[in-house]
Amino acid sequence: MRAARAISLLLLLQARRAMTGAELAAELEVSERTVQRDVLALAEAGVPVYADRGRAGGYRLLDGYRTRLTGLDRAEAEVLLLAGLPGPLGDMGLADPALAARLKVAGELGEAPSEGARRFHLDAPGWFRDTPVPPLLAEVSRALWDGRLLRVRYRRRPEAEPVGRVLRPSGLVLKAGTWYLVARPEDGPADGAPAPGGPGGPGEHRVYRVDRLAAAEPSERRFEPDPADRAFDLAAFWDAGAAEFARSLLRETVTVRLSPLGLERLPRLLDAVAAREALAGAGEPDGHGWVTVRLPVESLDVGYEDVLRLGPEAEVLGPPALRGRLAEAAARSAALYGGAQR
Secondary structure, eight states: HHHHHHHHHHHHHHHHHEHHHHEEEEEEEEOHHHHHHHHHHHTTTTTTTEEEOOOOOOEEETOOOOOOSSSOHHHHHHHHHTTTOOOHHHHHHHHHHHHHHHHHHHHHHOSSSSSSGOOOOOOOOTTTTTOOOTTTHHHHHHHHHTTTEEEEEEEESTOOOOOEEEEEEEEEEEEETTEEEEESSSOOOOOOOOOOTTTOTTTSSSEEEEOOOOOOOOEEEEOOOOOHHHHHHHHHHHHHHHHHHHHHHHEEEEEEEEEEHHHHHHHHHHHHHHHHHHHHHHOOTTTTSSSSEEOOOOEEEHHHHHHHHHGGGGGEEEEEHHHHHHHHHHHHOOOOOOOOOO
């Protein structure tokens, strides 16, 4: 750990020319005393690092000194900087190697990145929602990173009891703030959503929502990649099946009347795949402009939340249990707003 930290310290000084002990300590998340020891170790190893005394003092490298740790040219280094996703990498437990990699890239540049490299940013989560990080994401990432089988307990639906499975992880995807594991089940039925183009089965790639894992434990032993592992292309798999996968999650149907305003808001407030399918099968407007649609939803609990978003611009016609639940919610709201303001 000390050697890796010393390299990070060296790359920080190479990228930023000079830094105070407090700045280095904050960047490396250690004490200033630890920074002093690491600087001394670098000096003893022959690295020309110097301490400047005084109020504006700090640490710096001898002018012109550079270490070549990457072999990248400037254009390659700037492109790699664009690939940095500090939030998701931290969620997966990869913050330390990500920092080391970014420092090496910055060290290769030898100066600040160009203006062009600062004009791209990926904001992965969706608007108007704060999606929590799945508690078992780091364990899933560790199994994937180390090439280990993953023992899990998985809920196919939010309300279902979890079942045990052994998965061979092939990739992680972050889509609109939600994490998905692409994996091949090693035993038993395939509980995840099917792969593109077919129902899937044991040994074929499936998609699992990481937030539905009730347990995840990487195996002690690494698995040897087989031809299917080596031929697998995560990006192509996801691009080919993203819409099909999203549709496979929508296992229930709700019949809803929508006002003209509700019809307009539907694509903005609800799942895009569900909204498109509902609008494609919409009936003719009635005398008041209201339209009846069949809205696919992941579950009736999710359908309840979806229709609540539409407020008085939507009326559920069925199933009866959901209509009754929403009628009760409307009555509670009416009771809150019907009396004098408190």
